Amino acid sequence: MITINGQSANLDALLRGTNSAGVETETLSRLSRSFTQYDYDSMEELRFELVLRREIVAAANALLRGGLQFETFRNSYCNPAYWSRTQDGGFVVNRNARASDAIADMFKNGRAYGTECATAMQIVYYGALLKVLGRDAFDREFAGAYLMNWHRIERALRETGLMRPTSDPLPGDRRYFMNPDVNTETPEWQGENVIDMGDGSYYGHGIGRRRDADIIADLNKNRRLGSHTSAYLMPSAGRPNFKRLAQLAN
Numbered sequence: 001m002i003t004i005n006g007q008s009a010n011l012d013a014l015l016r017g018t019n020s021a022g023v024e025t026e027t028l029s030r031l032s033r034s035f036t037q038y039d040y041d042s043m044e045e046l047r048f049e050l051v052l053r054r055e056i057v058a059a060a061n062a063l064l065r066g067g068l069q070f071e072t073f074r075n076s077y078c079n080p081a082y083w084s085r086t087q088d089g090g091f092v093v094n095r096n097a098r099a100s101d102a103i104a105d106m107f108k109n110g111r112a113y114g115t116e117c118a119t120a121m122q123i124v125y126y127g128a129l130l131k132v133l134g135r136d137a138f139d140r141e142f143a144g145a146y147l148m149n150w151h152r153i154e155r156a157l158r159e160t161g162l163m164r165p166t167s168d169p170l171p172g173d174r175r176y177f178m179n180p181d182v183n184t185e186t187p188e189w190q191g192e193n194v195i196d197m198g199d200g201s202y203y204g205h206g207i208g209r210r211r212d213a214d215i216i217a218d219l220n221k222n223r224r225l226g227s228h229t230s231a232y233l234m235p236s237a238g239r240p241n242f243k244r245l246a247q248l249a250n
Contacts, residue, residue, distance in 0.1 A: 001031075001032065001034060001035070001036070001037045001038065002014070002028075002031050002032055002037075002038050002040070002046070003037060003038070003039050003040070004040050004041075004042065004043055004046060005040075005041060005042060006039075009032075009046075011028065011029070011032045014028050014032075014046075015028060022054065023050075023053055023054040023057050023171045023172070023198050024050040024051070024053070024054055026171055026198045026199075027049075027050055027053050027170050027171050027172075027198070028050065030168055030169075030170055031168070031170070034167070034168045035167075036167065036168060041243075044246070045242075045243065045246050048132075048242065048245070048246040048249055049242040049246070051132060052128055052129070052132050052172070052240070052242065052245065053170065053171050053172035053198075054171075054172075055127075055128035055129075055131045055132055056124060056125060056128040056171075056172035056195065057171055057172055057195070057197050057198060058128070058131070059107075059123075059124045059125075059127035059128040059131070060124045060195040060197065060203035060209075061203070061209070062107050062127065063106070063107060063110065063120065063123060063124055063127065063203075063205075064203060064208060064209060066106070066107045066108065066109075066110030067110035067111045068106065068110035068111075068113050068114075068115070068120060068123070068205065069110070069111060069113060069114035069115075070114065070115075070116065070117075070205060070206030071114030071115055071116065072089070072116055072188060073088060073089025073090070073115070073116060073148070073149075074089060075089075075114065076089040076090075076091075076114055076115045076116070076119075077112075077113065077114045078091045078112070078113050078114075078115075079105055079106075079109060079112040079113060080094075081094075081097070081105070082094055082097045082101060082102035082105050083097075083102055086146075086148070088148065089115075089148065090119070090146060090147055090148030090149075090152060091113075091115070091119070091146070091147040091148070092144065092145070092146045092147075093142075093143070093144060093145045093146075098135070098139050099138060099139050099142045099143050099144075099145045100130055100135040100138045100139050102145070103123070103126045103127055103130050103138075103142075103145070104127075104130065106123050106127070107123075107127055115147075115205075116188070116205070116206075117192060117193040117194075117204055117205040117206060118148075118149045118150060118193050119147050119148060119149065119205075120193070120205030120206075121160065121174055121193045121195065121205075122147050122153065122157065122160070123147065124195055124203075125157055125160055125240060126142065126145065126147075126157075128172075129142075129156075129245070132249065133248060133249055137248060137249070141154075141156060141248055142154060142156075150162075156240075156241070156244060156245060156248065157240060158241075159238065159239060159240055159241045160174050160238045160239065160240055161238060162238055163176060163234065163236040163237065163238050164236055164237065164238070165235060165236045166235070166236060166237045167235075169196055169237050170196065170198075170237070170239070171196055171197065171198025172195065172196065172198070172239070173195070173196045173237040173238065173239045174193060174194070174195060174196075174237060174238035174239065175193075175194050175195075175196050175202060175233060175234065175236075175237055175238075176191055176192070176193055176194070176233075176234045176236070177191055177192040177194065177202075177204075177212075177215050177216065177219060177231055177232065177233050177234070178190075178191045178231060178232055178233075178234055179191050179192075179219040179220070179222065179223065179231040180229055180231070181223045181224045181227035181229045182219075182222060182223060182224070183222050183223060183224050183225070184224070186222045189218075189219055189222035191219070191231075192204045192206075192207055192215060192219065193205070194207075194215070196237070197209065200212075202215060212233050215231075215233075216230060216231045216232065216233070219231035
C-alpha cells in the first residue's frame, strides 16, 4: 500500500507516464500489492525513488558491460589517474580528481579495476546517484568517496550495508545469497552480493546477471566435501535511504 501525504494513492494514476514493462512500473506494482504501508511526503519523493531504482538497475547493467574484474581485497587494483589503493584493498578518490569523473571511469574503463562483490555494489549505487543527482551535486556530497566494504561507506549510502528482513524485495535492492557450508579453500564463494534487477534476475560481480537457481547452483559447487546444505537467497534486503537522497537532489 502506498500513501502520499497521508492519503492512499491510486495505482492507475501513478502508472500513467511510466514504462509499462519497466523498473518503475514493477516497483509501483509491488509497493501497491504489499500489506506494508509505504509512506511518502509528496509525489516528487515517490518519483525520485522510482527514477533512482531505475538507474540502479541501469548502472548494474552498465557495470557488467564495462568489464570490471573480480579480485579479492588482497589483489585489488584501480586506475591511479583517479583512485588510490589503500592498504586494506579499498579505493579512495584522489585529491586532484572529481568524484564524478572517478566513478564514471569505473564504468568506462572497467578492466582497469579489480575488486570483490561488496565494492561492486557500492559502485552501482554511486553510478546511479551520479546519473540522478548530476556532477555538481554528486561532487559536493561524495568528494572523498572511499570504496571497500560495508564497514566503510558514506553516510548517504549507509543503509545499503544494512540487511533488513523484507517481504517486499524491490528492483534496485541489494540482496545476498548465503553459502553456509562454503569450502574453506574457496572463501570467496561464501556468498554473493547482488542487485535485484526486477525481472527475476540478479546482478552479481564476477557471476554476471543470472536467475536465482543458477547463482545457487554455482555456490553449491563450492561447498565443503560431503555437505548437503544448499546455498540460499536471504529473505532480507539493503536499500538506500531514498528520503534522505531525495533531499540531496532538491
